[in-house]
Amino acid sequence: MSPDNALANHSEARHSEVRHSLARAKINLFLHITARRDNGYHELDSLAVFADTADRLALVGQAEPGAPMALGIDGPFSEGLDAGSDNLVLRAAAALRDAASLPQTVPNWHMRLTKNLPVASGIGGGSADAAAALRLLADAWDCKGIDLAPIAAGLGADVPVCLAQTTQRMQGIGERLVTPPRMPRCAMVLVNPGIAVPTPAVFRAWKESQAGFRPAASLPVSWPDVGALVESLRTTANDLQPPAIALYPVIGDVLQALSASEHCLFARMSGSGATCFGLYASVEEARQVLAGLRARGWWAEAGWIHTAQD
Numbered sequence: 527m528s529p530d531n532a533l534a535n536h537s538e539a540r541h542s543e544v545r546h547s548l549a550r551a552k553i554n555l556f557l558h559i560t561a562r563r564d565n566g567y568h569e570l571d572s573l574a575v576f577a578d579t580a581d582r583l584a585l586v587g588q589a590e591p592g593a594p595m596a597l598g599i600d601g602p603f604s605e606g607l608d609a610g611s612d613n614l615v616l617r618a619a620a621a622l623r624d625a626a627s628l629p630q631t632v633p634n635w636h637m638r639l640t641k642n643l644p645v646a647s648g649i650g651g652g653s654a655d656a657a658a659a660l661r662l663l664a665d666a667w668d669c670k671g672i673d674l675a676p677i678a679a680g681l682g683a684d685v686p687v688c689l690a691q692t693t694q695r696m697q698g699i700g701e702r703l704v705t706p707p708r709m710p711r712c713a714m715v716l717v718n719p720g721i722a723v724p725t726p727a728v729f730r731a732w733k734e735s736q737a738g739f740r741p742a743a744s745l746p747v748s749w750p751d752v753g754a755l756v757e758s759l760r761t762t763a764n765d766l767q768p769p770a771i772a773l774y775p776v777i778g779d780v781l782q783a784l785s786a787s788e789h790c791l792f793a794r795m796s797g798s799g800a801t802c803f804g805l806y807a808s809v810e811e812a813r814q815v816l817a818g819l820r821a822r823g824w825w826a827e828a829g830w831i832h833t834a835q836d
């Protein structure tokens with residue numbers, strides 16, 4: 527049976543799923559570029575939070591012994607996303623199989639990815655999918671004692687933070703995770719204008735702009751409320767935002783629209799863009815602005831920021 531046919535047999539209903547995991551969008555509330563490594567990667571200081579909005583990865587059935595992993599993709603952003611061996615889900619599966627030295631007799635899985643997050647959009651969708659694959663398969667294959675952190679780091683700078691999907695401060699090139707300040711309850715709107723932004727191009731544009739390195743942020747142990755969080759964020763930056771706007775001016779339009787939206791407390795771009803976020807005191811207030819943003823043809827979603835206490 528071809529992998530496609532095998533998947534079709536498993537695709538008819540969600541009730542045939544063995545287990546699933548949400549792969550939440552990662553949002554960088556700030557991102558300082560603090561240094562550059564000899565290999566061209568940049569050292570960062572960044573506060574990563576996770577959204578309600580998420581992809582969904584499911585294990586839908588075991589493959590025949592010796593048969594390869596198979597991936598089917600559906601959902602609003604599935605078009606054009608390759609389900610072949612380059613997909614981060616299958617790369618994660620292969621890396622885990624390798625690290626765990628699983629014998630041939632341990633069967634592979636058929637998986638289904640529901641792609642709800644825009645691709646190449648600065649919210650780490652592919653990284654979140656890879657992390658979800660590691661979590662699901664480590665459990666399904668009973669990989670006790672295998673440290674997933676180095677496998678995650680080998681797949682991409684954003685994969686380690688996506689493993690736990692809780693607010694964390696990212697340092698190093700993203701692999702060093704540091705305890706963040708205690709977060710207040712805070713709602714967020716995500717907006718993407720429908721353009722794919724390649725991360726390397728934005729780092730390259732930052733380098734060419736000759737902007738200097740920025741020190742790590744100075745943060746308190748805790749933010750008692752959303753006002754204190756916003757006050758702190760105003761002392762930080764996303765260093766990738768100016769070069770991203772220079773490459774894709776529509777990002778500036780998104781930021782203007784978010785800043786001007788009712789009840790918005792703070793707006794900034796996430797990661798290397800193009801997705802921008804707005805912060806609001808409540809989900810009710812955040813939801814009120816969705817219609818206006820969607821009327822411009824943009825993808826927009828609202829929800830709570832997940833806190834470490836969730």
Ligand SMILES: C[C@](O)(CO)[C@H](O)COP(=O)(O)OP(=O)(O)OC[C@H]1O[C@@H](n2ccc(N)nc2=O)[C@H](O)[C@@H]1O
Pocket residue numbers: 554557566567568569570572648650653681682683684685698699700725726729797798
């Ligand atoms: C911008 C962030 O999203 C912030 O969370 C991440 O740093 C990027 O994470 P990612 O997309 O998983 O990154 P990778 O796939 O590892 O790298 C993509 C490219 O981004 C650049 N890159 C990435 C991370 C980093 N710390 N320094 C870099 O210079 C490199 O050119 C690299 O070739």
Ligand SMILES: Nc1ncnc2c1ncn2[C@@H]1O[C@H](COP(=O)(O)OP(=O)(O)OP(=O)(O)O)[C@@H](O)[C@H]1O
Pocket residue numbers: 607612613614615644645646647648649650651652653655656684723725797798799
């Ligand atoms: N499962 C996947 N989902 C999304 N992109 C994937 C996936 N697998 C491979 N890719 C490739 O990875 C690249 C980055 O996609 P992704 O959506 O993770 O970018 P991003 O949101 O900008 O990430 P980051 O915030 O980590 O820079 C795309 O060019 C895409 O083709």
